[in-house]
Amino acid sequence: MSNFTLSDLESIIAQRANSEDEMSYTRKLMGKGIGKCAQKLGEEAVETVIAAMQDDKAEVTTETADLLYHLLVVLKMSDVSLNDVMDELARRTGQTGLQEKASRPAD
Numbered sequence: 001m002s003n004f005t006l007s008d009l010e011s012i013i014a015q016r017a018n019s020e021d022e023m024s025y026t027r028k029l030m031g032k033g034i035g036k037c038a039q040k041l042g043e044e045a046v047e048t049v050i051a052a053m054q055d056d057k058a059e060v061t062t063e064t065a066d067l068l069y070h071l072l073v074v075l076k077m078s079d080v081s082l083n084d085v086m087d088e089l090a091r092r093t094g095q096t097g098l099q100e101k102a103s104r105p106a107d
């Protein structure tokens with residue numbers, strides 16, 4: 001099992017965002033703006049859903065890797081850190097998902 005974490009990948013993405021590395025996919029993608037990054041995130045989410053519906057474990061694994069990478073790119077572009085997201089998830093651990101839903105303001 002690898003010790004590699006999402007936090008490690010977040011750090012690499014942050015380095016690439018500020019680099020001049022012509023071989024960096026991250027740099028190239030971010031250069032296209034938030035619209036393209038968000039579109040890629042949506043595509044990877046759909047591909048993960050399709051893999052799950054096909055009950056294809058290998059494909060779910062690779063598509064989820066693509067999805068998590070593109071999610072971290074969008075978080076970086078949005079100036080939201082993984083820590084921000086983990087803090088929000090930690091805040092929610094005191095209640096069930098249905099309690100959280102009931103506590104939301106009415107639309």
Ligand SMILES: N=c1c2ncn([C@@H]3O[C@H](COP(=O)(O)OP(=O)(O)OP(=O)(O)O)[C@@H](O)[C@H]3O)c2ncn1[C@@H]1O[C@H](COP(=O)(O)O)[C@@H](O)[C@H]1O
Nearest residue numbers: 009012013016021023024025026027040043065066069070
């Ligand atoms: N984890 C990833 C990762 N997952 C997916 N991808 C890329 O995401 C792209 C998605 O594939 P697609 O075929 O859908 O996209 P595409 O056709 O190339 O792109 P578009 O033409 O649609 O824009 C591929 O080019 C993948 O290589 C990733 N690119 C980089 N990383 C990691 O991010 C770090 C920084 O990478 P670089 O910025 O490339 O140095 C490194 O640790 C990499 O391993």
